Amino acid sequence: MTNTPEPDDLYVDHAYDMVVVSNRLPVDYREGPGGETEWRSSPGGLVTALEPVMRAADGAWVGWAGVADREFDPFEHDGISIIPVPLSADELEDYYEGFSNDTLWPLYHDVIAPPSFHREWWDAYVRVNRRFAEAAARAAAEGAVVWVQDYQLQLVPRMLRESRPDLVIGFFNHIPFPAYGIYSQLPWRRQVIDGLLGADVIGFQRAADAGNFSRAVRRLFGYTTRGTVIEVPEPDGEVRRVVARHFPISIDAGGFEELARRPDIQARARQIREELGNPKTVMLGVDRLDYTKGIRHRLKAFGELLRDGRLNVEDVTLVQVASPSRERVETYRQLRDEIELMVGRLNGDYSTLGHQAIAYLHHGYPREEMVALYLAADIMLVTALRDGMNLVAKEYVACRFDNDGVLLLSEFTGASDELRQAVLVNPHDIEGLKDAMTEAVAMPQRERSRRMRALRKRVRDNDVANWSATFLKALTGSGQVTAGIPDSLQAAIAHLAGAERLLVALDFDGTLAPLVDRPEDARATDRALEAIRRLAAIEDTRVAIVSGRALDSLGEVADPPTGTLLSGSHGVELKLDTGPIQIDLRDAELAKLDRLNEIVESVASGADGAWIERKPAGLALHTRRLSANDGVALQHDAKERVEAELLGITVRTGKAVLEFAVRSSDKGESLNRLRQHVGASVVLYIGDDVTDEDAFAALDGDDVGVKVGQGKSLAAHRVRSPEEVAELLERLADARDAARGGASAWT
The missing domain is CATH 3.40.50.2000 (Glycogen Phosphorylase B;)
Structure with a gap:
């Protein structure tokens, strides 16, 4: 057996902004008639799927060359930089043929054939995963995107995060992920789940697979999962949000x-x-x-x-x-x-x-x-x-x-x-x-x-x-938001039009209404209000406005059409068909609220242009009228003062606003309550702010999320501005009305 070189011996002369890591390279080794090395593009679903992405990104592909006990220098093939990782014959037998294909493959395919569990296979799996992780870490530029592929490399995301926390890490599982009753048979079940949770986004083929994974996380680790988001505690005390959802792969x-x-x-x-x-x-x-x-x-x-x-x-x-x-x-x-x-x-x-x-x-x-x-x-x-x-x-x-x-x-x-x-x-x-x-x-x-x-x-x-763009957008939130309603969103509108019972939930500021310096001056666009009125009149269709504003403020500025449901203060206050739901703070919460007002007033009093919006269970410190640097500094000071003196206060950062609450709630919880109240089978949620990410995280199944503007988001779709939100709502009203045969009124 040829000695497998240590990762440091593998020379990479360039740092790449995008690195794909998979068991196999997108090329096959051939020995020419004169003994020279030849490389040919290899067939297969993964290669077919990623070739166009890699060429467009000028990225690097890390993988095994398909020949045991051979070392190859990095090279370029058909516009893709290739970084071979060597495997010995023994590793091929234990890591690939053994653990990957005689343990994981049958286990993940519902035990159609019985899996084998051998400790030496697991040891080889860990060792080879580490070699792939180190090769990827060495090839990746600062802040690069690393996209790890498939079940052979499930430990790589955690290994990468530990060595290169600057990286943006994605993982895609090309095979099914089994129900917990089957998965739990794996002796190394915790280690594999922990390895996958090193990624920022974990992609699966089907919604059911993503659900199986989230349930395994809850059973094995007890981490909080909300919709497609898993909250992963890190050693430094921070909580990292990992997205686990389906991204069905396709072809060229x-x-x-x-x-x-x-x-x-x-x-x-x-x-x-x-x-x-x-x-x-x-x-x-x-x-x-x-x-x-x-x-x-x-x-x-x-x-x-x-x-x-x-x-x-x-x-x-x-x-x-x-x-x-x-x-x-x-x-x-x-x-x-x-x-x-x-x-x-x-x-x-x-x-x-x-x-x-x-x-x-x-x-x-x-x-x-x-x-x-x-x-x-x-x-x-x-x-x-x-x-x-x-x-x-x-x-x-x-x-x-x-x-x-x-x-x-x-x-x-x-x-x-x-x-x-x-x-x-x-x-x-x-x-x-x-x-x-x-x-x-x-x-x-x-x-x-x-x-x-x-x-x-x-x-x-x-x-x-579309598959790769959707995954990478969920991973990075990057890319220019183009004008108009994208084709993928138009397809989603067509899907929503046929929903049995549809809930359209909308943020207000920055979504229905353009952002303004004085929040009391905000108004929804005329087109958006008219589209909401049309939607609210269609059978089996409800509209809700979900805002961080206090309910009284939201009612004043939104001018909601009859029948519109309202959620204020990030879900602390609700106005449903049965009337407003009033919160009733306990004595301890009222005392905290009084002290919270004193602290934030003291901080804001020294900054001309800062102002405080009071809410039933908290307050918001607005810094939109300050310069960006002054606003950040003021928010930092207020947050430090509050957290130093008051325990159990929820702090939430938005666009030029810092919000505090003595009773925790968020737009995700509010959306779930609204969904249950109206019995919706499908939800459309549109929002522009960081606080709207809680609502996007609560979406599931056939639900549709739309982010307004730039920035990283869990939403699968984007538009640029409130004007395009209005256009989107108009198109949905047209399609929904046609699908329901012009029927009006919720029944």
């Missing part, structure tokens, strides 16, 4: 369609059908040879359809591409034997001289050949028993520019959350799977076209560029 849809439109690839598709004997129907399965993909279930159903005469081998051929996978792992060797035995038996029983029942191909193919196969196939079979996403389903849809073909899709794939116009199946139900296959064969052309058009729109609107 335009690139696949471009290939599909090439005449040579279309000619190859016709040739494939001829080589298969020109059957009426070609079914296609494309999978890694893995027990999670449901290949055995697919073959069993197809064989029974031939046996029972519901399909005829003269008319229907199944093409099964099963690319080699982890062939040194015993479970995978056994799986290959089983599948090839099934294929041989079915072909022996049902093939004729002119028509083969199953064309079985144990190869990997270049993208061009795969696109030709997609075009040749009338039916795409995706029958995975558990799959984080399944990009093959999206690739097939992207290639069908002819709006033909049928996608038969397992409901246990992440793709099924998005591709609802597919024929959805439970692959464990063999009879149901057989019925779905015959339904797909007999489906009329008009129905095929209707479904495929809807599927293609979904894949085009949510391509890989």
